[in-house]
Amino acid sequence: MPLHELDTRLAPPTAADFAAARAGAPPLPVSPAPDFVAIEAAAVEGGSFAALVRRLSPCHCGTLFGAAHLARRLAPARTVRSAGARLDDGAPRALVGDLEVEGDLSVGAALVVAGNLSVHGVLRDAGPASRIVVTGHVRAGHIDSSGRILAGGDVAARGLIHGERHDDALEALGTIRARAVVGDEHRFEAGAGFDVEQRPLHAGACGEYVFDRRDPRHMDQLLTAFGEHWVQRLAPATRS
Structure with a gap:
């Protein structure tokens, strides 16, 4: 897959998905903790993983890290070589x-x-x-x-x-x-x-x-x- 096309379609998240992502995201030594309020608001709009990241683009890396933990519950993992x-x-x-x-x-x-x-x-x-x-x-x-x-x-x-x-x-x-x-x-x-x-x-x-x-x-x-x-x-x- 060309890297310019890299993305993953996400399933609609549930309350259980949000709770598991909150519980599973480890503490970070430098970055602020993930803003799961912002993550949930962006995720309920649906769409792809890249679209979720785009909606969260004003946020810090910790929030993107939390979004990645949520995304792991919403799509099967695959390996991409490019x-x-x-x-x-x-x-x-x-x-x-x-x-x-x-x-x-x-x-x-x-x-x-x-x-x-x-x-x-x-x-x-x-x-x-x-x-x-x-x-x-x-x-x-x-x-x-x-x-x-x-x-x-x-x-x-x-x-x-x-x-x-x-x-x-x-x-x-x-x-x-x-x-x-x-x-x-x-x-x-x-x-x-x-x-x-x-x-x-x-x-x-x-x-x-x-x-x-x-x-x-x-x-x-x-x-x-x-x-x-x-x-x-x-x-x-x-x-x-």
Whole structure:
């Protein structure tokens, strides 16, 4: 399925569905708790999962996370495999089930997956409109984030995880796992802690597990460990 067409039709919700979604949504370390009043008001209008996400677009990631828990009760899970894509037209995409992307995935709007997200290449999200919300695990080759990522499981990269923008965060209820995590005024929260190959040798502003891109000592350590190609690919000195 082309990712531009990604969506899931939802069955009409019942009072039992709303109650189960409220009970099943776990507490979040950073994002506010889901606004289930807004979720119920949007869900009773019916339609697809993407339509529900669109109605909730003014809401924070926690509410989209709650909507994903509701959607899991309203549609059977399926696995979608697709080539890489740029989802930068502002339209939300949503899936009940697992999404596997063979190449790179660039996200510029809301992408909500009630399941797991696997990207074989680079997962990028850009700007304040970009929100990646996944009830399960997020796995990628590398992750380059300047938006918000919220995962109910682990966030894992085979290579580097990089985040920038002080208003945004990468939030995992499980473990954040990578060869190294690099931040530029970006918040990282891992409910089950960090599992990293490299951590800063010198204390910095981003905590003991996160390299500060603004700290020359941290960047020197990264360049020594990984080489210029990897570091500049994920954490360039300047962005266009």
